[in-house]
Structure formats: C-alpha cells, structure tokens
Amino acid sequence: MDLELKNKSVIVTGGGSNIGRGIVLGFAKEGANITLADIDETQANQVAELALKKGASAVQVIKTDVTNLDQVKAMVAAADSKFGGVDALVNNVGWDDLMFFTQTTPELWQKLIAINFTSNLNCTHSVLEVMLKNKTKGSIVSLSSDASRQGEPREAVYGALKAGVNSLMKSLARENGRFGIRCNAVCPGVTIPEDDDEVGKNSMWTQKDAMFTEEQFEMIANALPLKKVGRPNDLANAVVFLSSNATAGHVTGQVLSVSGGYSMIG
Numbered sequence: 264m265d266l267e268l269k270n271k272s273v274i275v276t277g278g279g280s281n282i283g284r285g286i287v288l289g290f291a292k293e294g295a296n297i298t299l300a301d302i303d304e305t306q307a308n309q310v311a312e313l314a315l316k317k318g319a320s321a322v323q324v325i326k327t328d329v330t331n332l333d334q335v336k337a338m339v340a341a342a343d344s345k346f347g348g349v350d351a352l353v354n355n356v357g358w359d360d361l362m363f364f365t366q367t368t369p370e371l372w373q374k375l376i377a378i379n380f381t382s383n384l385n386c387t388h389s390v391l392e393v394m395l396k397n398k399t400k401g402s403i404v405s406l407s408s409d410a411s412r413q414g415e416p417r418e419a420v421y422g423a424l425k426a427g428v429n430s431l432m433k434s435l436a437r438e439n440g441r442f443g444i445r446c447n448a449v450c451p452g453v454t455i456p457e458d459d460d461e462v463g464k465n466s467m468w469t470q471k472d473a474m475f476t477e478e479q480f481e482m483i484a485n486a487l488p489l490k491k492v493g494r495p496n497d498l499a500n501a502v503v504f505l506s507s508n509a510t511a512g513h514v515t516g517q518v519l520s521v522s523g524g525y526s527m528i529g
C-alpha cells in the first residue's frame with residue numbers, strides 16, 4: 264500500500280538512537296524528506312547516511328537540544344524552509360533513570376520534566392505554528408510509554424510525565440482536528456536495539472545492564488502475551504502508520520500501546 268509519504272517533510276526528534284533511529288529508517292523506506300533533530304550530531308549523521316541508502320529523498324541533521332525553545336524554533340524553521348513545510352512531527356526524545364520515587368531528587372525531577380515534557384511542548388507548539396501557517400493537514404505522534412498507562416515501580420515521575428504527554432495529544436487532537444491535524448501517542452513497552460551500535464552515547468540503553476539484567480529481560484519477555492521484547496522496527500511501523508494520512512487519516516486522539524500485549528486498555 265502507498266503510504267503517500269514520498270517527499271513529505273517529517274521531523275523526528277532523537278532520531279539518532281534505538282526507537283528514533285528505527286522511525287527515521289521507517290520514513291526513509293517511504294521516500295520521505297527527513298529532518299533529524301538530535302543533541303548527538305555524530306550518531307545522527309550515521310543514521311542520516313543509512314537513511315539515504317534506504318531510500319529517503321533527503322535528510323538534514325540539525326543538532327538540537329529539544330529542551331531549548333530557541334533551538335527547536337530554529338530546527339523547525341529549517342525543516343519548513345528546506346522541505347516546504349512540515350507534514351509530520353514525531354516527538355521521540357525521552358529519558359528515564361530507573362529508581363524508586365523515594366530515591367529521586369528535585370534535580371532529577373526537573374531533568375525528567377525538561378526531557379520528557381517541556382521538549383514535547385517546545386516541538387509541538389513550534390510545529391503547530393508552521394502547520395497552521397501553511398494550512399497543512401499534518402500529523403503529530405508522541406512517543407509515550409506503557410508506564411503512563413499501567414503504573415510502574417521505579418518510573419513514577421517518568422510515567423506521570425508520559426501520562427501528561429497522552430493528555431496533551433488528546434487535547435490537541437480536539438483543538439486541531441478541524442484543521443486536519445491529527446495528534447496521537449504511541450506507548451512502547453521494553454524496546455531494545457538489535458545491536459549495541461544502534462544506540463547513541465546519550466541513550467538510556469548505553470548502560471542496558473544497569474537497567475535490567477539478561478535474566479530480567481528474559482522474565483519480561485516471558486511475561487508478555489507475545490513472549491518477546493520490542494524492537495525499534497515494531498515502534499517504527501506504528502509511528503509511520505499513524506503519520507500517514509493514507510493509512511490513519513481518520514485516527515486522532517488515540518493512545519496506542521505497541522508493547523507485545525503488556526497493556527490492554529479498553
């Protein structure tokens with residue numbers, strides 16, 4: 264099926280690593296024009312090179328700290344001017360440091376708020392301005408987490424912020440549906456790269472062993488209905504589907520778990 268994403272202008276934040284990398288490569292296969300916004304330029308450039316080989320029409324890497332509104336505005340303006348607008352935004356940047364709430368500090372809360380929530384406000388606000396100016400019937404997809412739906416030990420602050428992201432997408436879906444702009448959230452469960460070089464130096468997964476032992480990964484997989492942890496490609500398929508007006512043109516305000524059946528919300 265033609266997803267009608269060829270030459271469409273898409274922005275992927277945090278596209279240098281793991282899930283974001285998978286999403287960039289997913290859009291590349293559809294021939295999109297991709298703006299890859301990542302704080303890690305080296306890793307982003309490697310992914311951009313691969314994306315061109317996989318079929319992307321064009322890729323521009325813009326080194327961006329998405330917690331900084333001025334940098335985000337400049338990145339979105341670059342996508343608008345180089346590719347004649349923005350058709351799809353994927354808010355993929357997110358981060359957590361697993362620990363019990365009583366072990367967390369106010370400094371950590373501020374860092375989590377900036378990376379998981381303020382970044383989303385910055386990018387979504389800046390892109391909506393451009394979509395409305397250009398009268399684009401566009402899509403915004405935010406990477407949330409099943410921790411926002413289930414409640415997870417060691418992810419209290421992160422899970423609460425991702426629940427905020429779900430709510431933001433629903434409200435914006437209601438505000439902007441009349442302009443043909445769709446907003447959705449995708450919730451991964453545990454999603455790990457196929458290969459260690461698929462993660463950048465800032466990735467949560469550089470210290471995979473500190474997050475979960477191999478035994479715990481096995482236990483997680485066995486507890487899931489599909490008996491396997493997620494891979495970046497699993498998430499990319501869902502995000503590309505939601506970003507396409509051809510496949511998801513009547514889907515907005517939804518929170519979709521892509522987590523091997525971990526969450527089943529009616």
Ligand SMILES: NC(=O)c1ccc[n+]([C@@H]2O[C@H](COP(=O)([O-])OP(=O)(O)OC[C@H]3O[C@@H](n4cnc5c(N)ncnc54)[C@H](O)[C@@H]3O)[C@@H](O)[C@H]2O)c1
Nearest residue numbers: 277279280281282302328329356357408453454465466467
């Ligand atoms: N991997 C999982 O198991 C999992 C589970 C649930 C939800 N998620 C969510 O999915 C998304 C992607 O997760 P991942 O595992 O691929 O992450 P990751 O840590 O592997 O990659 C994050 C990317 O974002 C970039 N980045 C970090 N801070 C940035 C900033 N301030 N500005 C710009 N770029 C920045 C990093 O350089 C990196 O390329 C996140 O929103 C995460 O919360 C992931």
